Amino acid sequence: MELLNTSISYSIDGAGNTSSVIAGIRGESEGRLTITANITIYPADLDKEATFDDLSKKQLFALATKKLPDLLPDLTYTNYQFFVQNDTPVRVTAYSNLSNNGNYITLNSTLDQSDFKDKSIGSIGYEDVKAAVKTILSQEFPTS
Incomplete structure (x- = not known):
């Protein structure tokens, strides 16, 4: 799945320092999955010596997608x-x-009979949908 950066938002503290960054993410996979997300990156997510101001938009997006x-x-x-x-x-x-x-993540998944090997799509339930x-x-995010 190709993920696109839709926004970068900086939170600035009272001393003028960036305290966190929110990266907007959007992706779609062949009409099967659509994901939109706002992922917050905190100082603990950065390398030891790095600050938010040291990082480019591309680097911040990479941290969020990670x-x-x-x-x-x-x-x-x-x-x-x-x-x-036709009633089916x-x-x-x-x-x-x-x-x-x-x-904040929203995921919409469209499933068909090929996603349910052992059951007809008309007989699936909540747990079947979650498993599919x-x-x-x-498959899209091998580490998830």
């Missing part, structure tokens, strides 16, 4: 919706999100 896979297992699945054609379920879209520690999304995420 953090993203570790956050994906904590997604909360808020909803899933079946799409039916043909695909399901799962809506997931995460909001913690200054990180996890499989796709592990």
Whole structure:
């Protein structure tokens, strides 16, 4: 999945120093996954001698994308919706999100019968959807 940087936002403390940076991320994979995220980078995420002011937009984005896979297992699945054609379920879209520690992620996943080897798509449940999304995420983000 190609990830794009959509924004960089600096938080400045009272002394004029950058205290954190939020990087906006967006990515899409063949109509199967769409991810939008705001990942907060803290001083602890930087190399020992580095400061936020030393880093380029490209370097900050790289730090944010490095953090993203570790956050994906904590997604909360808020909803899933079946799409039916001729009274038969043909695909399901799962809506997931995460909001913690200054990180905000929204993931929409579109699944079809090929994602459910052992069951018909019409008989899947919540845990089946979560497992299928996890499989796709592990392919797109091998460390997640």
